[in-house]
Amino acid sequence: MSARTVAEMVSDLRQQIDGGVLQPHAQLPSTRVLMDAYGLSDNAVYRAVALLKTDGYVYSRQGRGVFVADRRALIAGAERIGGITRPGERIEWRHSIRTDAPDWVAGYIGEGECVERARVVRRGPIIREASRSWVHRDIAAIVPELDEPAPCNPTWQAIYQERSGEAVENTSRAADARIATTDDMAALELPSSTYAVLLVRNVYAAAGRVIGVGEIVCAPGRPIELNPRPS
Structure with missing residues (x-):
């Protein structure tokens, strides 16, 4: 053909x-x-x-x-930005700001200014997950949509890949639990008595360097399905 x-x-x-x-x-x-x-x-x-x-x-x-992939099973991660939600769920955008990279983020993308983006996924009155991503400031030169207070369409990773010609890979996906912080409880609208939350972190790389990291937080009893996941 x-x-x-x-x-x-x-x-x-x-x-x-x-x-x-x-x-x-x-x-x-x-x-x-x-x-x-x-x-x-x-x-x-x-x-x-x-x-x-x-x-x-x-x-x-x-x-x-x-x-x-079984897209019906995807309930967390960057795909949320593309509008993949279960019935009754909706994405609520929180912010896109320039900020200094937190220490753990700086360990991946370097110290200094980055773009921090945040949103939550709500099912009815309950926030099912809260997520934030931190993207290297250089990426915003290619994907200026990062600085806009709205989701990228379909994702910032896909836009960067299309425009730069560099394949973007999720090089690491780790799930764990941690003691709930004040920020966690506020983002998920949880009572102060909440002890722990579920945590998933993703690392995105292109051309041999890390260009961004993401963190998804869920309250206990609101589990994240991890499989299957693109590598």
Whole structure:
């Protein structure tokens, strides 16, 4: 067939996944098959698949290939910005500000100014999760939407990847629990007697450097489903 663009390949596969033509956990065709199907180079196919990973449409299994994600199971993470919510849930934007990177964030992206973005996901009267991300200030030169008080569409990672040509990977995903802080209780609208919260942290890298980190906090009894997740 005639050559198509990376954007057209991504759009076509998204439609197949959203329409159920490609079922959850089905393996994507090989790179060679996709190259032939869309008339693209191997690098172009890799870029398209990376975009699908960033948007939560597919995930990798080391040594086995790329598989279709079950988007119905995604209830946390950057995909929320793309509008993936369960019935009765809504995203409430909190802020996008320039601030000095907290110590633990600075350990990943370096000291100094960064862009901090925050939002919550509410189900009825209950806030199900609160999340914040800290993005390296250099990324805002390519994704100026980071400084706007609104979600990026579809995600800041996908926008950066599209404009820079650098694949963005979630290089680390860690789940844990911690003693609830005053900020946690305020963000989740929890009583002061709350002892612990659930925590998930993500690290995003491109071209061999960390460009941002994210933190999702949930109250006890409001668990985060972790699988399947794009790598």
